[in-house]
Amino acid sequence: MARRPKGRFIDGIVLLDKPTGISSNHALQQVKRFYQAAKAGHTGALDPLATGMLPICLGEATKFSQHLLESDKRYLVTAKLGERTDTSDSDGEVVQTRVVNFSQEALEAALDSFRGETMQTPSMFSALKYQGQPLYKYAREGVEVPREARPITVYDLKFIALEGDELTLDIRCSKGTYIRTIIDDLGEKLGCGAHVIMLRRTEVADYPTDKMVTIEQLATLIEQEKAAESAPFSLLDNLLLPMDTAVADLPECHLDEASAGYVLHGNPVRVNGPAAGTMVRLTSGAERQFIGVGTMNDDGYVAPKRLVVFQEKSPN
Numbered sequence: 001m002a003r004r005p006k007g008r009f010i011d012g013i014v015l016l017d018k019p020t021g022i023s024s025n026h027a028l029q030q031v032k033r034f035y036q037a038a039k040a041g042h043t044g045a046l047d048p049l050a051t052g053m054l055p056i057c058l059g060e061a062t063k064f065s066q067h068l069l070e071s072d073k074r075y076l077v078t079a080k081l082g083e084r085t086d087t088s089d090s091d092g093e094v095v096q097t098r099v100v101n102f103s104q105e106a107l108e109a110a111l112d113s114f115r116g117e118t119m120q121t122p123s124m125f126s127a128l129k130y131q132g133q134p135l136y137k138y139a140r141e142g143v144e145v146p147r148e149a150r151p152i153t154v155y156d157l158k159f160i161a162l163e164g165d166e167l168t169l170d171i172r173c174s175k176g177t178y179i180r181t182i183i184d185d186l187g188e189k190l191g192c193g194a195h196v197i198m199l200r201r202t203e204v205a206d207y208p209t210d211k212m213v214t215i216e217q218l219a220t221l222i223e224q225e226k227a228a229e230s231a232p233f234s235l236l237d238n239l240l241l242p243m244d245t246a247v248a249d250l251p252e253c254h255l256d257e258a259s260a261g262y263v264l265h266g267n268p269v270r271v272n273g274p275a276a277g278t279m280v281r282l283t284s285g286a287e288r289q290f291i292g293v294g295t296m297n298d299d300g301y302v303a304p305k306r307l308v309v310f311q312e313k314s315p316n
Contacts, residue, residue, distance in 0.1 A: 007038035011059035012240030017212040018046050018054040027215065031056045034218045035236055041245075043204065044117070045182075048177030049089050052201035053212055063306045064293065068246050072155065074172040075205035077196055079183045081165045088123055088180035092195070099164050100192045107162070109167075112190040114182055115137050117150035123181050124315050135274035152177040166197070207250065213239055232259040243308070244281060244290035253280035253294065253302055260284035260291060268294075268303040279305065 014035075018027045026047040041062040043055045052075075057065045085092035102110075117256045130138065130145045138145050156172040171179060180196050189193025200207060207224040221235040251274050259269040263282060273280060276298045282291045292307035 004266045007032075008036050009059055010035055010233075010237065010240070011243050012016055012237075013061050013243060013245060013307075014058065014218075014239060015207055015241065016054045017057050017214045018051055019215060020051050021048055023048050024054055027054060028056055030215055031218065032058075034222060035233065043067050044175075046171075046201060047089065047091075047199065049196065050090055050199040050201060050250035053207065054201070055204055055207065055246075057243070058240070059243075060308045061246060061309070063108075064243060064246040067250075067293075070175045070206060070251075071176055072172060072203075073177070073201060074156075074170070074178050075199075076168070076170055076200045076202055077179050077183065078166055078198035079187070079298050080171050080197045081187065081190070081194050082168055082192050083103070083195060084184065084187060085195040086216075088184040089196040090201070091250045093286075096193050098192045100190075102190045102192065106190065107159075107167075110186055111157055111159060113189065114186065115154050115250050117140065117153050118150060118316065120152045120178065120181055120185075122147050123178055123184070140153045141152075150176060158169040167194070168198075170202075171202070174231070205246075207245070211239075211241065220234070242290070247293055250279055250281040250293065252288075253282050254288060255282060255284045255291075257285060258310050262293065263304045264291060264307060266307075268297065268301040270300050271296075271302050273300070273302055309311040 014031055016027060018024065018032055024042050028040055028042045031261050037058045039059055039062055040310045041057050043057060046052065046054055055068055067102050081092070082098055083094050084096040084097050087251050130147075153174040153176070154171060154173070156170070158170040160168040160170055162265070170249060171182065181302055183196050210286060218236065223236055225232060253271055253273050255263060255269065259271070260282075276296050278296045280294055280296060280302060281290060282294050282302070282304070284291050290308065294302040294304045296302055
C-alpha cells in the first residue's frame with residue numbers, strides 16, 4: 001500500500017524572488033516548509049549567485065513544471081571585464097587577468113555575434129549530466145569531460161551600461177542558455193576576459209514580475225496569520241497562481257463532461273482541435289476547469305499526457 005505523503009495537498013505556483021547566496025533547492029525547501037506542502041518542485045535552477053524569478057510549483061502543479069523549464073527567460077547581468085574565472089562567475093577562482101582595451105565598435109560587433117540562433121558549449125560548472133553525474137561534480141574534481149555544443153536563441157540582447165570595468169546587459173533567451181557562458185565567450189571575443197558578478201532573472205515565460213515574493217515576505221505573512229489568529233495559510237494561499245498558468249500559452253481544448261470523464265481515465269477522445277502533434281491545455285465544464293494537457297494525433301483525437309488528480313485538500 002502506498003504511503004500517504006506528509007504535508008498539505010495544495011496546488012498552485014509561487015513566484016519566488018530568490019535571494020543570492022543560496023541554491024534553488026534550498027529556496028524550494030524553505031517555500032515547501034512555509035506551505036507545509038506534500039509536494040513541491042522548481043522550474044529551472046538559478047545559481048547561488050543569482051537572484052530573481054524562480055517559480056515554485058506545489059502539488060499537482062509540479063506535473064507541468066517542465067513546460068516552464070522549456071520557456072523563454074530574461075536576465076539582467078553585470079560582468080566584470082579583465083578577469084576570467086574557472087566558473088565564469090565571481091564564486092570561482094581568477095585564472096587569468098588581462099588589460100581591458102576595446103572600442104565601442106568592437107563591443108557592438110561582439111554583442112551582435114550572440115544575437116539570434118547560435119551554438120553554445122555548456123560550462124563544466126552546469127547541472128547538465130554526463131554518465132549520470134552533473135558536470136559541476138566533475139569540474140570540482142578537476143575532471144574535464146566532453147560536451148556537445150547545443151543550439152540556443154538570444155531573442156534580445158541590450159547594452160545597458162559600461163561603467164569602468166563593469167558591463168551590464170539585458171538578455172532574453174531560449175531554454176538551456178547559460179548566461180555565464182555568454183559572458184565568458186564575450187570576454188574572449190573582446191580579448192580581456194570576463195566573468196559574471198551579478199545575475200538576476202527578471203522574466204520566466206509571461207509571469208508578472210509584480211507577483212514575485214521574497215522568503216522574508218512569506219515568513220512575515222506567517223507571523224501575521226499567527227498574530228491575527230486567522231486561518232492557517234490563508235495569506236500564503238492567496239499568493240498562489242493557478243497551476244494552469246504554467247501552460248497558459250498552449251491552445252485550449254474544451255471538453256464536455258462525458259469526454260472529460262473518458263480523458264481523466266486515460267482514454268483519447270475525438271475533438272475539433274488543432275493540428276496533429278499539437279499539445280493542448282484541457283479544460284472541462286462551464287467554469288472551464290483545468291484538467292491537464294494532451295496531444296492531438298493524426299485521427300483527430302486528443303490523447304491525455306499529464307492529468308490533474310483531484311483530491312480533497314487538507315484543511316491545514
